[in-house]
Amino acid sequence: MESKNHTGITQFLLLGLLDDLELDPLLFGVFLSMYLVSVVGNLLIMLATCIDTQLHTPMYFFLFNLSFVDICFISTTVPKMLVNIQMQRKDISYTECLTQAYFFIIFLGMENFILTVMAYDRFVAICHPLNYRVIMNPWLCVLLVLISWVIMFWIALVHILLLTKLTFSIGTEISHFFCELDQLLQVTNSDTLINNIFVYVVTALLGFFPVTGILFSYSRIISSLMRMTSVASKHKALSTCSSHLCVVSLYCGTGLGVYLSSSVTDSTRSNTVASVMYTVVTPMLNPVIYSLRNKDVKGALRRLLRKAASWP
Template sequence: MYLVAVLGNLLIILAASSDSHLHTPMYFFLSNLSFVDICFTSTTVPKMLVNIQTQHKDISYSECLAQVHFFMIFAGMDNFLLTIMAYERFVAICHPLNYMVIMNPRLCSLLVLMSWIIIFWGALLNLLLVMHLTFTRGTEIPHFFCNLPPLLQVASSDTRINNIVLYIATALLGVFPVTGILLSYSKIVSSLMKMSSSASKSKAFSTCGSHLCMVSLYYGTSLVEYLSFTFTHSSQESMIASVMYTVVTPMLNPFIYSLRNKDVKGALGRLLSRAGSFP
């Protein structure tokens, strides 16, 4: 599953970069999402695979901190990119005549760059706060990787400040992106209802369907993990949900976009045919 996730997302990046038909804002954001998904799943899965193979579940303090930091960065970037892609769909459907003016290359690059900057500093703040905590030797984390909530749960020092910052970060980096997605799609649905042509409606629904599938997969499994950890404190349910959005969702995203999108399928076909033509 890990290899499929990495290779599938890599193919999406190569297809979008090599095919001039896909040099549009939509596929620019999709390429960034595929890159983030590769990094996201690579933050946790390789270590998990080593643990399964060696039956040795230890992780060093520095490795744990690095895993926490990069997991927060790439999980946050997933949030932001899904929100930006919802905004891009809103502009494409609700303001088609001004699409290329609004979604110009400068704005697209700026949106991605600002997302990286915000996420990096937010993750760094949480990491610095974690570094001030103390842990006893041989501490067991009730998870298959170093995620921040389980890590705070097993700390032997006061974590009140950490929890406050974590809740604020969750609100800012979780609630606002979800709100942005919901607002974008409320405008999209309102615009679709005013369309008289069924063909236009069908095309619009098709372009939004892939993104909605990705949003549902990512936020659905993330919500299950958050609720199971917050209210039931069930590490088993939390881990199952974590596997879904750290392994299954990055693996399914390339299939969702390639199977539902003729442009991506065509670009992938041309890319594979060129690769097969080399001696």
């Protein structure tokens, strides 16, 4: 098969989730519904945290950013898949593919960072309540988010620059519904040693530091809760952490599920279906979890909907 690099007119073929064309209408309806639920739900969270003054705190500032990242995360992959299903096509251009991979890496990493920062925020709120406003001042909150964006922009850029050095065959098939970095490295005709080394190093760092930060924060929170004598204080502290714990558990659980599925079976299609959990299901469920388990968010959403209903 003829091989061309990135300077040629190159297209990839996204094989998607299913081979049965008769199931495409069902697949389109399911993913369109999930996408709309995710976007609308996260937009409502963002509007509530912006409009309601009671939610102008560091905790909800980070929730705003998490909702924004979730919208961007799911919008990186699902719309292209929906277009391909609707038009009964599987192609994606070289530029579109690298662009999709670039933003996917950014938002995947940002999800990790935001969840870690939110754990640190809960640690400060529960373990150092008297100094909470001093420590978690607006400048620090903005700085933490800004640093996370800068780190992920540069990491994703290095990944893409390394990808541009690789060559691919015309009509290369990708066994996924989006351009995942690992899949691109599997289908290239070039040596991927440097790419793989960078992937392993970044994965180790972006896995180690967020997980360590979250575990450290909650170990200190649990230690602080055990020293509390008031049941009411314990309940209040736990209630502020419950939504975040559910989101972290969902995110880590789906990620672990993808890892285990790839380790247990060599079926690429099984891995693709498993990856739907953290790329589509998690961004959809995050706003549901926060709206159901957080009374402040529920109250803000009710007030927002009442205002919308009474709008002339």
